[in-house]
Amino acid sequence: MPIEVVLPALSAGMEEAVIARWLKAEGDAVKKGDLLAEIETDKATMELEAEADGTVGRLFVDNGARAEVNQVIAVLLKDGEDAAALAVAPVLQAAPAVAEEQAPVHPLAGAPVGAGGDVRHRASPLARRLAAERGVSLEGLAGSGPKGRIVRIDVERAAASVRPVAAEAVPAPATPPAPASAKGIPPGIGPYEAVPHTSMRRTIARRLLEAKQTVPHFYLNADCDIDALLALRARINEKRDASERISVNDFIIRACALALRKVPDANAVWTEDAILKLQDIDIAVAVATDGGLITPLIRQADRKSLGAISAEMKALAARARENRLKPEEYQGGGFSLSNLGMYGTKSFSAIINPPQSAILAVGAGERRPVERNGELAFATLMSVTLSVDHRSVDGALGAQLLAAFKMAIEDPMNLIV
Structure with missing residues (x-):
């Protein structure tokens, strides 16, 4: 065979x-x-x-x-x-439909029956989800997949074939709605180019929607003085080749790792049965690619030097943009970092990546007036926003984590020892 x-x-x-x-x-x-x-x-x-x-x-x-x-x-x-x-x-061979005159109608021919007579349909997870979303019953639906399995196309065909309710059975609205165009395209938008969804874009959309709907976010803000960090970075990079220079983002990754080491209870993952306190400090770093956002991991970031973090981050970002990351390079971790400072963004709030418990959003450093010893001065301040899952990390714990990060970033000598 x-x-x-x-x-x-x-x-x-x-x-x-x-x-x-x-x-x-x-x-x-x-x-x-x-x-x-x-x-x-x-x-x-x-x-x-x-x-x-x-x-x-x-x-x-x-x-x-x-x-x-x-x-x-x-x-x-x-x-x-x-x-x-x-x-x-x-x-x-597609599963043949059972003729009504030849056999009694069953929910699905050949489907296994569980305890109590409930039928477990031979359908893919995607088909089951689409059926639930579109109100399509899987009972009696013949599958065109291997060995009669119900797949996505079967559900879509069934949804398209459902008859609309007779017009006389539905009372006419007082104000008729504007006619909807095909496939959800809003009317009146003018010329456009349709870019089909990639697998990555579909997954990003689904996960972000689930995150905002199911994760109780709360947000904490802080301004960090990074003048000392910038001066130290300049000294470190003075004699380095361009390809080996340490970035501000490398310092931030290291500061996040040391903050989580100081506040270990915030390094957690939420599950329905328990809060998982992670022993390793793995920092997921958002990288923009042509297909969307992906977050490769710096594993055990608290145990690595700035130079090691910098080299590893460059390699991971390159593989991410080439769409060549391995699953173990982007799965896991309890904390994420998203830095949009290089685009001039002053501040923003990032969406948590479940099942992680927190993500730090980093804005651009800019010169601002500050008060020092009763006098007006100027400093380079970087605004950061910590988004936290209130189920696994409460407000006080989140505040401790942000304070530990601020302390680490403002005293950068501790980041290189």
């Missing part, structure tokens, strides 16, 4: 991905471990390896098309098999 090649879950929570590019064509011979395709997930582009020797019999998903986790995307023919074997491959 042909060997099914299914799309694996390449990262935690992955439900679908884009087949960015097939590296083998139908008829090509492959060995176990050969690269079959490049898979674009919500965070990075990864390579899919063949798990057995064979010949590519058929590719079911085109380049650039989307597939769901566990969906069969190709089949390999074993030695001695030819294209005729594809005719009996189970993956090519």
Whole structure:
């Protein structure tokens, strides 16, 4: 029998991905471990390896098309098999609908039944979520996926085929609403260019919406005097090559790590059953890419020197922009950092990245008048805003963390020892 090649879950929570590019064509011979395709997930582009020797019999998903986790995307023919074997491959047969006159109607033919008679539908997680959002019942819905599994397209077709309620059954509104254009496009916006959502953009949108809806944010603000930091940075970089220079952001990463070491209870992750107090201090740093925002991790940042943090951050940012990060390089951590100071942004409030408990938003340093010893003076102040999840970190604990950061950033000599 042909060997099914299914799309694996390449990262935690992955439900679908884009087949960015097939590296083998139908008829090509492959060995176990050969690269079959490049898979674009919500965070990075990864390579899919063949798990057995064979010949590519058929590719079911085109380049650039989307597939769901566990969906069969190709089949390999074993030695001695030819294209005729594809005719009996189970993956090519969609689950036939059961004729009403031949058999009683069941919620889903072949679906497993749990305790108490509840039916667990053979549907992908994405299909189940879409069905719930669009009010589509999975009962009686035939799946076009492998072995009759209900996939996204089945739900979308079912949603499109639902009859609208008869007009006479719905009272006419006093003021008729403006006609809605196709696919949610607002009327009257003029010419536009439609940019299709990437997997990363879809995931960013979903996670940010969930974060604002489910995480009780509160915000703490502080102004940090960074004149001493800028002077120390200038001395450190004086004899360094441009590629090895320490950035202000490197100092900020180090200061966040030392603040979390001083206030360890804030280094936490919220779960429904418990607050997880993390032993390692891993700082997730927001990096802007063409596809969206991604947060690679500086692991054990409190144990690394400024130079080590700087070199690692440069390497991670480069891989992030090339969409080449590995899952272990962006998954985890309890704290994030987002710095928009280089764009001249004075201050902003960042959205927490669940299940993390806090994120620090950093604005630009600017010269401002301050009072020192009863006299007017000028200092370079950097405004920061700490967004905190009130479920796992309360107000006093969050204030202690921000105070520890401010102390570290304003006394930068402690950051290099």
